[in-house]
Amino acid sequence: MHCSIARTFAALDDAWSALILRDVFVGLRRFDVLIEDLGISRKVLTQRLLHLQDSGLLSATAYQLHPKRVEYALTAAGLDLVPALLALLAWGDRWKAPQGPPALLSHHGHPVKAKVVCSRCGEALDARHLHASAGPGGRRAAGTRRMYLALAPRARRSAR
Amino acid sequence: MHCSIARTFAALDDAWSALILRDVFVGLRRFDVLIEDLGISRKVLTQRLLHLQDSGLLSATAYQLHPKRVEYALTAAGLDLVPALLALLAWGDRWKAPQGPPALLSHHGHPVKAKVVCSRCGEALDARHLHASAGPGGRRAAGTRRMYLALAPRARRSAR
Numbered sequence: 001m002h003c004s005i006a007r008t009f010a011a012l013d014d015a016w017s018a019l020i021l022r023d024v025f026v027g028l029r030r031f032d033v034l035i036e037d038l039g040i041s042r043k044v045l046t047q048r049l050l051h052l053q054d055s056g057l058l059s060a061t062a063y064q065l066h067p068k069r070v071e072y073a074l075t076a077a078g079l080d081l082v083p084a085l086l087a088l089l090a091w092g093d094r095w096k097a098p099q100g101p102p103a104l105l106s107h108h109g110h111p112v113k114a115k116v117v118c119s120r121c122g123e124a125l126d127a128r129h130l131h132a133s134a135g136p137g138g139r140r141a142a143g144t145r146r147m148y149l150a151l152a153p154r155a156r157r158s159a160r
Numbered sequence: 161m162h163c164s165i166a167r168t169f170a171a172l173d174d175a176w177s178a179l180i181l182r183d184v185f186v187g188l189r190r191f192d193v194l195i196e197d198l199g200i201s202r203k204v205l206t207q208r209l210l211h212l213q214d215s216g217l218l219s220a221t222a223y224q225l226h227p228k229r230v231e232y233a234l235t236a237a238g239l240d241l242v243p244a245l246l247a248l249l250a251w252g253d254r255w256k257a258p259q260g261p262p263a264l265l266s267h268h269g270h271p272v273k274a275k276v277v278c279s280r281c282g283e284a285l286d287a288r289h290l291h292a293s294a295g296p297g298g299r300r301a302a303g304t305r306r307m308y309l310a311l312a313p314r315a316r317r318s319a320r
Contacts, residue, residue, distance in 0.1 A: 002262040004252025005182055005245055009175035011256060015166065022165050026292055056255070074287065077255045082287035083276035084251050085165055087244035092164025095216070095237045096171060100296030102162040107290055113279040116243035118272045122282070125274055127234065127242035130267055132186055136260030 008084075011055040016040060016048050018085060021057060021074065025082055029071045057081065086114035168244075171215040176200060176208050178245060181217060181234065185242055189231045217241065246274035 012018055019038060028037050035045055049072065052058040057078040060070040074082070086105065090113050093101040105112045116125045172178055179198060188197050194205055209232065212218040217238035220230040234242070246265065250273050253261040265272045276285045 003179070003182070004249040004257055004262060005178055006175065006252075007256040008248040008252040009178055011252075012175075014174060015169035015172075018165055018169055019163070022163070025287060079287040080254065081251050082290070083285040084244070084247035086285060086290075087247040087276050088168040089164045091241050091244045092166075092168040092171075094240065096167040097164055102164060103292050105290055105292050107278045107280070107283070107285065110280050112281075112285070112290070114276050114285055115279040116247050116274050117277050118267045118270075119275040120267070120270050120272055123267070125243040125246060125267065125272070127185060127239040130242070130246075130265055130272070132263050132265050 008081075011057060013048060013051050013055075016044065017052055017057075018088075020045070020048055020052060021078060021081065022085065024058065024072050024074055024078075025085075029073065030069070034072075052078075083114060087116050090114045168241075171217060173208060173211050173215075176204065177212055177217075178248075180205070180208055180212060181238060181241065182245065184218065184232050184234055184238075185245075189233065190229070194232075212238075243274060247276050250274045 012021075016038070020034060023034055023037055028034055031045065031049075034040075034049075035042060038045065040048075049058065049060075053060060056075055058072050059075050060072055062068055063071045089103070089105075093113070105114075117123060118125055172181075176198070180194060183194055183197055188194055191205065191209075194200075194209075195202060198205065200208075209218065209220075213220060216235055218232050219235050220232055222228055223231045249263070249265075253273070265274075277283060278285055
């Protein structure tokens, strides 16, 4: 997959994984607590926790040995994903929360909303001022549709 | 669902929807072009396009009447989601792109990476400096686990 959005979603697997990361972030770190909170089946939660560990987003540390019980924590990559999840949360607060934000975030004690800015100039990113092209890890090809090829190669092109 | 992350993923449905938004963002706006690019079935693409329209992220405008053919565009809500998707893309570039970023973005002509900052102080958001609590649209409840209840109510609590 030559697209970092696709790879990010592959690491997340699905919405459950994002909600598991959210829960671990707010301090719900044990299997039974996650089960109770998410209303998810044990089988699905087990699968998602393994996938998040395989993807390098969660780590597990035993807090009891007989029987073995583990506590989950965000890895460096998992912690680094939180701001992007908060950018999604801010969007949901703007467009899908008619009764007001379900959760409020504070940052160093003051209220915060996540804002996505340009790393270079600091301006709030606006989709209309952006242009995409092939990067070093992208698939380059002759022709005029460079952006097309860069961002979204057809599956069968990968085989070449 | 008392969580704007959950609602955002519900609007997206799944990873395909994020990739469809990405494609429309980079200019792939017609059904057959999307089919070719994504390697997705016509049935799944049709479902996802309808869902994205129902969720208010995509609009469809006819460009041909006999037979009817439409072109998709991001709505205001869809355009507003792009920066959050770019925050996911930046994460994927950092953690899931060992060969370098597949795509490069430019913003007003200079290279850009999306960066998620605090809307108040402008500092890059770091998960370790954030705290969450119940907001106006959240579910408040007595007890000590206010954050727990605010961010992640159990499904059966919604029925009360």
